[in-house]
Amino acid sequence: MYIEIRTLSEKFGKFFLTATLLLSFTLAHSQDENVEPAAEETTEETASEGGGSDELIQVGVTVYEENCTQCHRFNSVVVGPALKDAHTRWSSKEELLHFIQYPQKVIDGGENAHAKELYDQYKQYMPNHDFLSDNELEGLYAFIVAESTNPFHEVEKAEETLASADGSGTGGAGTGVSEEFLMVIIVILIVILLSIIVALTLLMGLMKRFVDSRDDISEEEREYISPGFNLVAMLRSKPFVNTVVLLFVLFALKSGIDGLYSVGIQQGYAPTQPINFSHKLHAGMYEIECQYCHTGVTKSKNANIPSANICMNCHNSVKVASPEIQKIYAAVEKNRPIEWVRVHNLPDLAYFNHSQHVAVGELECQTCHGPVEEMEVIQQYSPLTMGWCVNCHRETLVKAEGNEYYDKLMEFHDGENAGMTVEDIGGLECSKCHY
Ligand code: HEC
Ligand code: HEC
Ligand code: HEC
Ligand code: HEC
Ligand code: HEC
Ligand code: HEC
Structure with a gap:
């Protein structure tokens, strides 16, 4: 009997080690993938x-x-x-x-x-x-x-x-997938390991009690059994401690690297707003034009956040009793603006102009802001890094046909845009975007 207990505990130890090694291997491998896409x-x-x-x-x-x-x-x-x-x-x-x-x-x-x-x-x-x-x-x-x-x-x-070192990119789908997948694998492995520990501990207890109840086992044999299963000793053993330390270092390294790439990038930022305003409802379901509220977007640098008065155009009769709408009333009565939390925030050193992009460049809001009409809570969709601006300027053709801003230029090009990108009209010059 005691032989069996010993082999069992040895097997358990080996399995535990193999599993942890496997786990750390998965982790290490995932890092390789990030560096060298196959x-x-x-x-x-x-x-x-x-x-x-x-x-x-x-x-x-x-x-x-x-x-x-x-x-x-x-x-x-x-x-x-x-x-x-x-x-x-x-x-x-x-x-x-x-x-x-x-x-x-x-x-x-x-x-x-x-x-x-x-x-x-x-x-x-x-x-x-x-x-x-x-x-x-x-x-x-x-x-x-x-x-x-x-x-x-x-x-x-x-x-x-x-x-890419400058943290540039066009934004959008895909980035989080492999990471989530990895987390799922790790969690599953940990759960499996824990349940094995629990099951074995229970089993050991049971067997020990069984052995204790027998009087045909000599004192010597008993001594031999108890050190055979010693969870504490195993947890303190060198290989175990080493693997735990290794795992910890790998985790720290990984989150460190991820963190470095995203310093200052607030993609996905979606703060809670003082009023539960939904773009999905207003711009999606009721199809209110973006410009109706963001009045500056075709005319000036700033898109503008609408004042409470614009809300009142409708809400002096729509859903008056709702507590959320009452907050708009309160703001109007106290003549105090609603304190919306700003979502997008370029640093002061950068210059961005909406009308240049929306009126002249004829870009859709969604190109930069994503499917706003589906967002219950508005969020930052694009990275808003310099790399993001520059990439788009390299790739996007200027919409010059039938665009009065380009009549002069078009005369030189026989009225055709032969692949003229924003880069070609000076969109990569530092001074265009930096004061
Ligand atoms: C009924 C008015 C209304 C309409 C229509 C509307 N918005 Fe807004 N929008 C707001 C308000 C109010 C805020 C500020 C509150 C918030 O962030 O949810 C806002 C915030 C935003 C922001 C984030 C601003 C920031 O803080 O950085 C973006 C981007 C935006 N809207 C884009 C759009 C686009 C694109 C459309 C059209 C598809 C649109 N909005 C239609 C009222 C409107
Ligand atoms: C063009 C008309 C229009 C404008 C302008 C408008 N809304 Fe609305 N709003 C609606 C409609 C329609 C509903 C849906 C009412 C319903 O569910 O019956 C609504 C619903 C809401 C709700 C949900 C209320 C609830 O309790 O269900 C909130 C909050 C709200 N609006 C906030 C605002 C804010 C803030 C503004 C100004 C930035 C604004 N709305 C501007 C038409 C408008
Ligand atoms: C200015 C925006 C715009 C551009 C640029 C554009 N598309 Fe589309 N595409 C749409 C819209 C909007 C639809 C939906 C159909 C419609 O309303 O015309 C669509 C529909 C489609 C569909 C049908 C999808 C389906 O579910 O069956 C395909 C395929 C497609 N586009 C391919 C392309 C390809 C390939 C290009 C580049 C050569 C391209 N599109 C460029 C806006 C665009
Ligand atoms: C070329 C990309 C691009 C397009 C197209 C674009 N935006 Fe923006 N938007 C930005 C950037 C970048 C900011 C951050 C500006 C800043 O912080 O100074 C921003 C900020 C905003 C804000 C916050 C308030 C402000 O003025 O800074 C609102 C609201 C907004 N956009 C609405 C819109 C709407 C509505 C449209 C379409 C009519 C639109 N945007 C089209 C890139 C774009
Ligand atoms: C989705 C593509 C896109 C993105 C993203 C974008 N731009 Fe542009 N940008 C354009 C287009 C298209 C034009 C050309 C408009 C025109 O026809 O004059 C332009 C023009 C400009 C110009 C004027 C250039 C000139 O030579 O007159 C400036 C300045 C500018 N963008 C700044 C920015 C900044 C800053 C950002 C990032 C915060 C940015 N853009 C992001 C597409 C983009
Ligand atoms: C199309 C617009 C655009 C052009 C062209 C551009 N920048 Fe930028 N730049 C930006 C934006 C937007 C930011 C802010 C991005 C951020 O905070 O991540 C920025 C940030 C920077 C920063 C600060 C980086 C930091 O970490 O705070 C420096 C330095 C800089 N740019 C230098 C340059 C130089 C030099 C050039 C010319 C070779 C140039 N930029 C051309 C848009 C541009």
Whole structure:
């Protein structure tokens, strides 16, 4: 009997060590991944599944980054729908590619029910992409299929964001996923380890009592049994202490590195506001224009937060009895502004102008602020780092056609915008953004 108890406790010790080592290995490995995304591997896999060659997919990636990312992501709604599995929502490749080229024609044609549904939902036409070549269209299709079945592009993007030293990035989906997954694995492992400890302790107690109740075991044998199971000694043993220390150091290192990358970045910041004001309700359900409340957005540097008087246009008759609305009344009566907590906050050294982007650049609010009309509580959607501003200026074409601000410039270009980005009009000059 005592032999069995000994082997059991030895086995337990070994198992515990293996499990902790496994745990620390998972942790260490996850760090490697962050530093060196295994780009080539994944792309190859995707190509074989997605039915397009690497080259073709690469063409698609380029077209997508140049023409589509201001409105689309794969896993989230931006201005247009999430593109994941888009190919499955159309009856054929030709139909989908035709839609991408001539969305308005397809929608207005009224024969395609899915296109009509999309329009009813998004209430705006996607611009025509009739300038894309057949090869570029094929590339887009291959990329959509590949990214849907085996995402590589946006995951890579997120990893680049993590790895790039200036903390730049375009913001958006993907960053948190692998981390959450890792946490789940760790928690599961810890739970398993703890339950094993509990089960074994119970079992040991039981067996010990059984042994104690027998009188055919000699004193010598008894002595041999008790040190066989000594939890305290095991917890104090060198290998155990070492693994715990190792784990602790790895954890500290990881959170330290994560912390460094996000110093000063408040992406996702969503403070509690003094009044439970919902954009989802006002801008989403009731479709009140952003400009109705943010009156400065097309005319000046600042978008403005609406004064209580603007709320009163409606709330002197809507939901008057609600305690939240009563707070608006109180503010008006005391002639004191509502103390909204500011969400977005560029440092003073940077200059950002809304009308430049919204009126002249013709950008949608959602490009920078995300799907505000779905937010119950408003939050900071983009990182607002210098890298974020600069990246967009490198990638975005100036909307010069039919834009009176550019009439002069266009005369030199025969009325066509041959790939002129914000960078080309001086959007990367330090003095444009810094006082
Ligand atoms: C200015 C914003 C905008 C740009 C740029 C844009 N789209 Fe769209 N896209 C939309 C909107 C809005 C819809 C919804 C349909 C509609 O109302 O026209 C849409 C719909 C789609 C759909 C259908 C999705 C589905 O669920 O079936 C696909 C596919 C698509 N876009 C692909 C692209 C591609 C590829 C590009 C780049 C070449 C692109 N879009 C560029 C706004 C845009
Ligand atoms: C009915 C009025 C109203 C409408 C319509 C409205 N907003 Fe707002 N918005 C507010 C108020 C009030 C606040 C401040 C309270 C808060 O943060 O929730 C605010 C805050 C914001 C902020 C954060 C400001 C900060 O502190 O940094 C953004 C960004 C924003 N709105 C964008 C939008 C966009 C985009 C739309 C259109 C889709 C929109 N809003 C429509 C009233 C409105
Ligand atoms: C254009 C009209 C309009 C404007 C302007 C407007 N609201 Fe509203 N608001 C509504 C409507 C409609 C409802 C929904 C009432 C209902 O649920 O029956 C609502 C609901 C609310 C609610 C939820 C009340 C509750 O108890 O359910 C709050 C809080 C609120 N609004 C705050 C504000 C604030 C703050 C402003 C000013 C920044 C504002 N609203 C401006 C139309 C407006
Ligand atoms: C090119 C990106 C971009 C676009 C497009 C954009 N914003 Fe902003 N928005 C910002 C930045 C950056 C800030 C932070 C400004 C600061 O702190 O000085 C901001 C701040 C705000 C604020 C806080 C108050 C203020 O003026 O600083 C509101 C409200 C707001 N935006 C609303 C809107 C609305 C409504 C639209 C669309 C009509 C819009 N924004 C379009 C980037 C953008
Ligand atoms: C989503 C893309 C986008 C983002 C993000 C963005 N911008 Fe811009 N920006 C533009 C476009 C497009 C224009 C060109 C507008 C025009 O036609 O003049 C522009 C123009 C400008 C200009 C004028 C440049 C010139 O040469 O006249 C300044 C200054 C500027 N942006 C500052 C910023 C700052 C600061 C940020 C970050 C806080 C920022 N932008 C983020 C798209 C963006
Ligand atoms: C398109 C706009 C834009 C351009 C162009 C730009 N910056 Fe910036 N810069 C910003 C913004 C926005 C911030 C604030 C970002 C933050 O707090 O993370 C910033 C921050 C900085 C900071 C402070 C960094 C810190 O950690 O506080 C320095 C230094 C700086 N920029 C230098 C430059 C220099 C030098 C150039 C020219 C080569 C330049 N910037 C061009 C937008 C720009």
